[in-house]
Amino acid sequence: MKLHRINALLFRHLYLYKRSVPRLMDIFFWPVVELILWGFISLYLGRFNMNGVNIVTVLLGAIIFWDILSQSQRAVSVAFLEDVWERNLLNIFVSPLTISEFVVATVLLGWVRVMMVGVVMGILASALYHLNIFQFGFSLIPFVMNLLLFGWSAGLFATAIILRYGTAAQVLAFSLLFLVQPLSAVFYPVSILPIGAQWIAMLLPSTHVFEGMRAVIATGKVPYANLGWAFLTNAICLFLSIVYFSHMFARVKEEGRLIKLD
C-alpha cells in the first residue's frame, strides 16, 4: 500500500470540499438542522418528569452519534459516486492504485468529515443547549470508533451495490442507514421493539453502540458487554462488506462495466 496514492485521492476530494457549497451543505446542513430540531424537542420533553433521565443529553447525544455514523457511511459511498458522475473512474483505475488503497482513502475521507461534523456539532450543542459532549471523558470514544467502523462497512456495502446496479442504485449512498435506523434503537431502548425485531436489532453494531451510549450517560461507566458485542458484530459486518465489495469489483472488471458505470 502506497501512501502517496492514498494522499492523492484524499486531496482530490478535499479540493472539491474547499470550494463547493453543495458539498459543504451535505456535510453540515442536515446535522445542524437535526441538532436544532432535536434540541428543542428535548428541551420541551425535559419539562416533564422523566424519572431523573437527562433527556437533553440522551437525545442530543443520540443525534450527534447518528450523524457520526451517517457521515462515515456517506463519505465512502459518495466519494465513489463523485468519480462515477465525473466519468473519472477509468483514469483512477488505469493508474497503479490498488482497490485497498482506494478503500483506505475513502475511509480516511470519512474520518475527516466526521471530525468536521463532530467539531461543529459539539460547539453548537454547547452554545445552544449547554451540552458538553466531552463530559464523559474517554468512555464514549470506543463507541464512536464502532460507529466509524459500521459507517465504513455500510459505505462499502452501498458502493458495492452501486458497482453492481450502476447509478440507478445511487440513492443508497444517501439513505442506506435509514433502513436500519428504526432497529438501531437510536432514540429509544431496544426493549421497546417487538421481540422478533429485538433479535434482528442485536445483529447490528449500531444497536449496541446506542444502548452503550445511554448506559454511559446514565451511569458514567462503560458497559463492556455492549462494547464487546459492538466490536464483534462490527468485525463480522466489515469482513462481509469487504468480501462483497471485492467480489463486485472483480465482477465489474470481468463484465467490462467499469467504463460503462452510469
Added chain:
Amino acid sequence: MAILEVHHLVKKFKTDTAVAGISFEIEEGKITGLLGPNGAGKTTTILMLLDVITPTSGTIRMFGKDMRHDREAILSKVNFSSPYVALPSNMRVWENLATFARLYGVRDVKRKIEALADFFEIRALLHKMTSALSTGQLTRLNLTKALLNDPKLLLLDEPTASLDPDIADRTRTLFKRIQKEWNVTILYTSHNMAEVEALCERVIFLQAGKIVDDGKPQELIHKYGHKDLNEVFLSIARNEIT
C-alpha cells in the same frame, strides 16, 4: 526489444466473443495503430492491457512482467488517454494534474506540471476550471495527464476523435514529438486512416476479435493493391479480406 507481449488473449462476454485469441508484440519506441471497424475488439484489448477488463484467458506481459502478478509495477510505467474518459470538470486544471501526479508518485509535482504545461501550451489554463476548457484544450490536458509519470507505453483510444482538422493536426504533431522527445512507445486506435498512415510505423488490423493483418501501412496498401489505408480498412470492414 518488445515491451508489450500479448499471447492468445481472449475476452468473452457471456455468449459474445469480443477478442478471440490474439497474439502480438510491440517494439519499444514505435507508434503502432490498432485498427478495425466498430466492435472489432480494439477498445476491449486496450482496456485489458490496462487491467480494467479481466481477460477470459491469455497473458499480457509488459516490460518483461506479467500483468497478473506485477500490476502496480507495470501500470506505473503506462498511461492512457481517451476523449471518452473525462478528468473531473469540477476541479481546476492544476488540481486535476496535481491529483494524478500524486497518484503516480511524481517527485516534484510543481516542476513536472509546469514543464508539461509548457510543452502542451496550457500553462495559462492551469488555474482555470476544467469545465471551462474547449475540446482541443481538454485533449491537451488529457495528454498532459498521460505524460505525468513519464510512461514507457502510452495507450491512446481515438485521441483525435471530435477534434476539428486544425486541432487534430496539431495533436498529431504532438504525438510525433512525444515519441521522439520522450522515446515513448504508443499504441493507438483511430478511425482516421489518413492520420494512421501519417503517424504509425506499423498497424494491426482487428476484425471480429481476430488479427486479420499486421504490417507497415505502405506494405499493406501494396499487398492488397489499394491506393491508401482507408481502402484497406474498408475491405476488412466489409469482409473482402480473410
